[in-house]
Amino acid sequence: MSSVIDEVPRPSEQSGFGFFESSTTRSLIGGLSVAAAWSMVAAFTAFWPDRPESDWAYTGGFAIACGALALALAVAALAGVRFVAFQRLQRLSPWLFALAMFLAAWEAVTAKLGLLPLPFFPPPQAIVEVAIDDWGRLAEGIFASARLLATGYLLGAAVGFVTGVAIGWSRRAGYWIHPVLRFIGPLPATAWLPLAFFVFPSSFSASIFLIALATGFPVTVLTWSGIAGVKSAYYDIARTLGATQRFLVLKVAIPAAMPHVFVGLFMGLGNSFAVLVVAEMLGVKAGLGWYLQWAQGWAAYANMYAALLLMAFLCSGLITLLFSLRDRLLSWQKGLVRW
Amino acid sequence: MVAAIASDHAVRGSTLTLREVSHRFDLEGQPLPVLDRISLQVGRGEFVALLGPSGCGKSTLLRLVAGLDTPTAGSLLTEGREIEAPDPSRVVVFQDPTLYPWRTVWSNVALGLEARGLLRTHRGRIEDALRLVGLTGFANAYPHQLSGGMAQRAALARALVNDPKLLILDEPLGQLDSLTRIAMQAELVSLWQRSSFTALLVTHDVEEALLLAGRVIVLSDRPARIKAEVVNSQPYPRHRGDPHFVELRREVFEQLGLDEAW
Known part of the structure; x- marks a missing residue:
């Protein structure tokens, strides 16, 4: 019975495309078509002239960059036949292909056809231009933002963590801190902005306070709920084995609460991004948030898109960093959410 | 404490004395008595089983022995000293392994x-x-x-x-499948024989109590009182089919009021 089933060819083999049978061949074709798509973007940018009376300085440069990428992808696709390391690129193929299509469409409706109004919708090469001509100011902005965010976030996370542990562990700490937390916590940190800017000696320190506040609230609440939710059996075990109060807090309550703490850290990180941008726009006069607003003020929309793009990379990078830290620390957990 | 660990093999187990121990819980303002004047004397290195129906208060008794709770009345002593707090010389193995994940x-x-x-x-x-x-x-x-x-x-x-000088076992094999359970019962006995601690086992399994313990204390329904005491002086390993074992089992079931079923 089973041998009969085995003899019937599977549909994919029946279809006659013998060439597609091996997965190596299929991935080679996939890789090469991605490379072809990018060379099409390059050719299209280079040989279809820009709209008259436009003066995009980096049309050629953008075309060359796309061509170089196409070449690199072709080489990688060919290398994938022999080297397993390159085969991982195969997973990205559909995305790389879609990205090429998107850039081609963007290029067509802006620089080539002029369907979208300027200066609000600049072509891709205008953003390349910003990256090349204004990288100094952008780097300064990244540095200023990172410094502010790191200081505020770490401060807020540390204070929030300690406060959360204190409320979760000590009844007296809970009695005093809990009402304050309930009253002030839900208030958006940005509501403190006007007050913070005249109470604090500098807008920098005011912004640190606001970012720390925005981070601290979720970290406190989640740490607290994590500590409060620790199974009492965990404490019984440790107590019968001779654990001190200190041991119960540091080696039982805190490790057991860590999954909750990380949820708080993620929420805090999201909040801190929002407050960072607002603080930079309204008071700090430095950083990517300020650059965004400055660019908008000068109608330099390409600069604005460039800064937005950078910000997206940075925020996403930080979230990724936090996720990998969590995966490392909480590797004992089953079924972690993958970022 | 280091000295305690290195102490002599023969006297490693500790004694345990329960004097008129009673305990009740407060359930929404209503007192719920769980233990009723339990008195018990456990000798050095002895293996004693507490046998009783589910929910009769066996586990509460073990928590008191461990020092995790204090009794409403009566006193518990080990080596002549009152048990006031948990101590690593009295270790509990709970029904749920509760390992830290x-x-x-x-x-x-x-x-x-x-x-x-x-x-x-x-x-x-x-x-x-x-x-x-x-x-x-x-x-x-x-x-x-x-x-x-x-x-x-x-x-x-x-x-x-x-x-430990006193190992407190709170239905430690209760959640295991029957095959693993039989294997672990034999292992428990050999561990006890090798390490010569005093063992106090709580269980609702008559065979398990008789296989492992030298003395089986039969408890009543809640509030738990001591109903009977059955001594099993058979050497280890014990066999379930042994005529004397079967006789003891019948006796215990009778004490539990379940002799009709046998």
């Missing part, structure tokens, strides 16, 4: 030594305890990777590494 098997077993600051000097004991329960290859596994039986073995190793 964030620690490997090795670090779970190390818990007691770490809590008392003995990890540095007595590190080797962890490996010994793991060997004793047959988990040598699993030192670096996390609890979620273990089967129920293995997790309970790890919990046993976590208790034994502290070299």
